[in-house]
Amino acid sequence: MLEFLQRLKFPLPQASTFAPKVDLLYDFIFYSSVFLFIPTIVAMIYFGWKYRTKPNDNREVPYIDGHHTFEWFISAFVGVIFFIIFVWGLIGFNELHNPPAGTYEIGVVGKQWMWEFNYSNGKTTRNELYLPKGIPVKLVMSSPDVLHSFYVVNFRVKQDVVPGMYTTLWFQADQLGEHDIFCAEYCGTAHSNMLAKAIVLEPEQFKAWLQGSDPNQLTQLEIGKKIFNTRNCVACHSVTGVQTQAGPTVKGLFNRKVNLSDGTQVVANEDYIRTSIINPATHVVKGFRPIMPAFQGLLSENDISAVIAYIKSLKE
Amino acid sequence: MSVANSDVNYINSPKGLWSWLVTIDHKRIGIMYLFTTLAFFALGGIFALLLRIEHLTPGRTIMDANQYNIAFTLHGAIMVFMFIVPNVPAAFGNFFLPIMIGAKDVAFPKINLLSYYVFWLGAILAVCAIIFGGVDTGWTFYTPYSIRTNTAVIFMASGAFIMGMSSILTGLNFIVTVHKLRAPGMTFFHLPLFIWGIYATAIIQVLATPVIGMTVALLIMERVFGIGFFDPALGGDPILFQHFFWFYSHPAVYIMIVPGMAIISEIIPAFSKKTIFGYKPIAYSSLAIAFASFIVWGHHMFTSGQSYLASLLFSVATIIIGVPTAIKIVNWVATMYKGKVSWETPMLYAMAFIFMFSIGGLTGLFHISLAVSVHLHDTYFVVAHFHYVMMGGTVMAMLGGLHYWWPKMFGVMYNECLGKIGAALMFIGFNMTFGSQFIMGNLGMPRRYYDYAERFQPLHQVSTVGSWFIAASFLLTMSYLIYSLFKGKKAPANPWDAKSLEWTIASPPPTENFLTDPVVTEPYPYGTPNKARSHA
Numbered sequence: 146m147l148e149f150l151q152r153l154k155f156p157l158p159q160a161s162t163f164a165p166k167v168d169l170l171y172d173f174i175f176y177s178s179v180f181l182f183i184p185t186i187v188a189m190i191y192f193g194w195k196y197r198t199k200p201n202d203n204r205e206v207p208y209i210d211g212h213h214t215f216e217w218f219i220s221a222f223v224g225v226i227f228f229i230i231f232v233w234g235l236i237g238f239n240e241l242h243n244p245p246a247g248t249y250e251i252g253v254v255g256k257q258w259m260w261e262f263n264y265s266n267g268k269t270t271r272n273e274l275y276l277p278k279g280i281p282v283k284l285v286m287s288s289p290d291v292l293h294s295f296y297v298v299n300f301r302v303k304q305d306v307v308p309g310m311y312t313t314l315w316f317q318a319d320q321l322g323e324h325d326i327f328c329a330e331y332c333g334t335a336h337s338n339m340l341a342k343a344i345v346l347e348p349e350q351f352k353a354w355l356q357g358s359d360p361n362q363l364t365q366l367e368i369g370k371k372i373f374n375t376r377n378c379v380a381c382h383s384v385t386g387v388q389t390q391a392g393p394t395v396k397g398l399f400n401r402k403v404n405l406s407d408g409t410q411v412v413a414n415e416d417y418i419r420t421s422i423i424n425p426a427t428h429v430v431k432g433f434r435p436i437m438p439a440f441q442g443l444l445s446e447n448d449i450s451a452v453i454a455y456i457k458s459l460k461e
Numbered sequence: 462m463s464v465a466n467s468d469v470n471y472i473n474s475p476k477g478l479w480s481w482l483v484t485i486d487h488k489r490i491g492i493m494y495l496f497t498t499l500a501f502f503a504l505g506g507i508f509a510l511l512l513r514i515e516h517l518t519p520g521r522t523i524m525d526a527n528q529y530n531i532a533f534t535l536h537g538a539i540m541v542f543m544f545i546v547p548n549v550p551a552a553f554g555n556f557f558l559p560i561m562i563g564a565k566d567v568a569f570p571k572i573n574l575l576s577y578y579v580f581w582l583g584a585i586l587a588v589c590a591i592i593f594g595g596v597d598t599g600w601t602f603y604t605p606y607s608i609r610t611n612t613a614v615i616f617m618a619s620g621a622f623i624m625g626m627s628s629i630l631t632g633l634n635f636i637v638t639v640h641k642l643r644a645p646g647m648t649f650f651h652l653p654l655f656i657w658g659i660y661a662t663a664i665i666q667v668l669a670t671p672v673i674g675m676t677v678a679l680l681i682m683e684r685v686f687g688i689g690f691f692d693p694a695l696g697g698d699p700i701l702f703q704h705f706f707w708f709y710s711h712p713a714v715y716i717m718i719v720p721g722m723a724i725i726s727e728i729i730p731a732f733s734k735k736t737i738f739g740y741k742p743i744a745y746s747s748l749a750i751a752f753a754s755f756i757v758w759g760h761h762m763f764t765s766g767q768s769y770l771a772s773l774l775f776s777v778a779t780i781i782i783g784v785p786t787a788i789k790i791v792n793w794v795a796t797m798y799k800g801k802v803s804w805e806t807p808m809l810y811a812m813a814f815i816f817m818f819s820i821g822g823l824t825g826l827f828h829i830s831l832a833v834s835v836h837l838h839d840t841y842f843v844v845a846h847f848h849y850v851m852m853g854g855t856v857m858a859m860l861g862g863l864h865y866w867w868p869k870m871f872g873v874m875y876n877e878c879l880g881k882i883g884a885a886l887m888f889i890g891f892n893m894t895f896g897s898q899f900i901m902g903n904l905g906m907p908r909r910y911y912d913y914a915e916r917f918q919p920l921h922q923v924s925t926v927g928s929w930f931i932a933a934s935f936l937l938t939m940s941y942l943i944y945s946l947f948k949g950k951k952a953p954a955n956p957w958d959a960k961s962l963e964w965t966i967a968s969p970p971p972t973e974n975f976l977t978d979p980v981v982t983e984p985y986p987y988g989t990p991n992k993a994r995s996h997a
């Protein structure tokens with residue numbers, strides 16, 4: 146809780162060039178609001194208490210039905226404060242709408258329920274957006290299904306992703322490390338699982354990554370876990386044993402006897418799991434609808450082996 | 462000026478359930494609206510409590526993602542279309558508008574009854590939507606999701622369409638009533654401010670509601686016949702839907718809040734025993750808000766992909782609407798100055814209103830300032846903001862009005878001590894529930910999220926516990942109010958020593974309202990007017 150109170154003042158990492166500007170304006174609005182709020186409420190409580198009525202209160206109440214100068218003064222006063230807030234906000238918005246020349250472009254596809262990032266050299270990632278530090282980046286975004294909204298809290302930017310058109314968003318990340326990407330526009334069942342990470346690298350590192358060498362080597366199990374999370378298997382399959390309607394849990398799946406919808410029973414060995422991933426319609430688990438997308442051609446053989454290794458590791 | 466209460470009043474003559482169901486007495490229709498909308502408030506509230514319980518822990522607590530999505534949609538849709546839009550105008554407006562202008566009824570009593578049944582027709586369709594599996598689009602029905610989901614969207618949308626017709630009928634009736642049926646001597650500037658508020662609301666109802674009707678009609682056609690209006694896959698434009706939707710739904714925000722403000726403008730002078738400060742500024746600001754509300758809808762769409770110029774214009778227009786709102790608050794507080802303030806339950810709710818509504822209004826500033834709005838849009842900050850306005854504003858005013866007018870409507874007094882406890886519980890619970898949501902939103906917690914990151918858990922828990930205080934307050938209030946109907950002390954005609962016309966007749970009022978012709982004076986004749994400055 147204490148941590149939260151501290152964050153009240155400097156709530157979030159300021160990881161883009163916008164962030165400090167937005168926060169400064171936020172603070173200005175916050176203090177202006179406090180400045181307008183406190184006198185109002187103090188006056189209300191003070192009047193309420195000072196002029197509270199008592200039994201046999203024979204005071205003569207004055208007849209005050211208004212005061213022109215006072216009304217105009219208040220209107221002008223709050224009007225000016227509001228106007229400053231508007232203009233200041235517009236300046237920031239202006240910047241957000243006018244990317245500098247020579248931005249680095251990345252294609253973004255938001256779809257139920259994952260983010261896909263396409264880089265200029267044909268490289269594609271899912272739910273991981275690699276960014277070079279200190280270089281302005283422009284996202285060109287689209288959606289094949291419904292509305293989504295690309296939101297990076299630490300960058301203080303957000304833009305809806307709209308089917309049927311491209312929307313753009315630019316920013317310049319200037320803090321290394323991982324930052325949460327949320328989907329902020331409601332998009333159905335797994336809306337709150339439509340998460341991704343923005344991973345900011347030094348420009349040289351970014352270049353190296355783009356050319357193919359992975360900046361950090363992972364074990365097979367880690368790769369499997371990562372795929373399971375980033376390809377949103379978790380959206381439908383829990384790894385904790387919790388059963389949902391979306392899909393069976395994969396905890397303890399390996400070597401379990403599985404009842405299929407055609408009435409047969411099979412043992413979930415490697416081969417079964419592999420077919421379940423690349424072509425789930427082959428055998429559908431009893432009690433579930435065949436809604437799982439086929440991953441044939443979307444996962445390499447290495448990826449599939451890694452996922453199987455990960456599922457194997459999730460014992461009862 | 463006191464009047465003897467008689468045994469014959471609008472409640473017991475004529476007798477019988479049927480006489481109520483076919484009544485054209487505005488008071489009875491108002492009472493039926495009151496109980497109907499309060500029942501829907503309770504239903505919407507149950508969904509809210511379930512949502513809050515779900516958020517006690519990240520991941521699954523009591524329901525799965527689809528159930529959660531249905532629950533938040535139903536919470537929103539029920540609260541908006543079935544509680545807050547009809548509640549104050551149709552319940553209190555119906556009951557008090559004719560009395561406060563010295564009329565015997567509204568201009569079209571039969572249309573008034575019709576509007577009640579049309580409302581029920583819409584409500585039944587909405588309830589069907591719940592029975593047939595619910596709706597999971599959010600109350601905003603954003604396309605193309607609302608076109609593709611296989612939940613009962615058509616039922617809910619038709620329900621909203623039909624309830625809109627009811628709203629138009631009520632609005633029309635009130636406008637005509639105010640223009641045509643004022644008692645002799647009741648000039649526009651003798652109207653109580655409650656009437657000004659209801660009148661301004663009626664104008665919005667009549668002008669804006671057809672647009673939501675059209676919008677959901679197009680939505681239904683698109684779903685049923687596959688005609689492309691909003692789904693790009695069919696050649697439509699999803700942002701167009703948002704423009705249509707908010708073209709109604711932003712003015713609708715003022716359909717919800719202006720009647721609340723109108724009640725506050727009655728309670729404050731009555732419990733300060735002092736004439737209202739700034740009658741004309743308050744009256745005009747209601748109209749200013751009503752008209753300005755039509756040109757600000759795009760401030761819901763700053764991140765939608767609408768054009769830059771559109772965002773700029775909507776932002777500046779919204780600034781303009783902030784000023785009359787500020788004026789109202791300042792005038793209410795100024796009214797208390799040198800008054801004889803009594804801290805009874807209605808006044809407690811009025812002060813809670815000023816407190817919470819001010820926060821609601823001021824946090825609106827974060828949303829009109831474009832750069833900050835982009836960050837806060839669609840987070841819990843927005844959720845907290847509009848609950849401070851809708852619940853901290855309208856619902857507090859409604860509860861204040863309910864206590865203020867309870868003796869008049871039913872001729873009985875509620876238990877004052879329990880009333881104060883209820884108000885205190887509400888104040889604490891409300892600020893816990895939604896205050897914490899401001900912080901969450903500021904930290905980037907998106908709204909409509911079933912699951913959330915662990916770092917938000919403590920705040921979610923505070924919010925959930927707060928919701929239990931609100932529930933406790935609501936249950937307490939409803940119990941002592943209902944108890945008072947059977948066992949309450951008889952109320953005198955004017956228990957608060959208030960001065961508007963409704964307090965000059967018996968409690969509960971006779972069917973004809975006025976047995977003798979009402980004497981119209983200025984609306985808040987407390988203290989001795991100084992003729993030089995009086996506004997008459």
Ligand SMILES: [Cu+2]
Nearest residue numbers: 293328330332
């Ligand atoms: Cu989404």
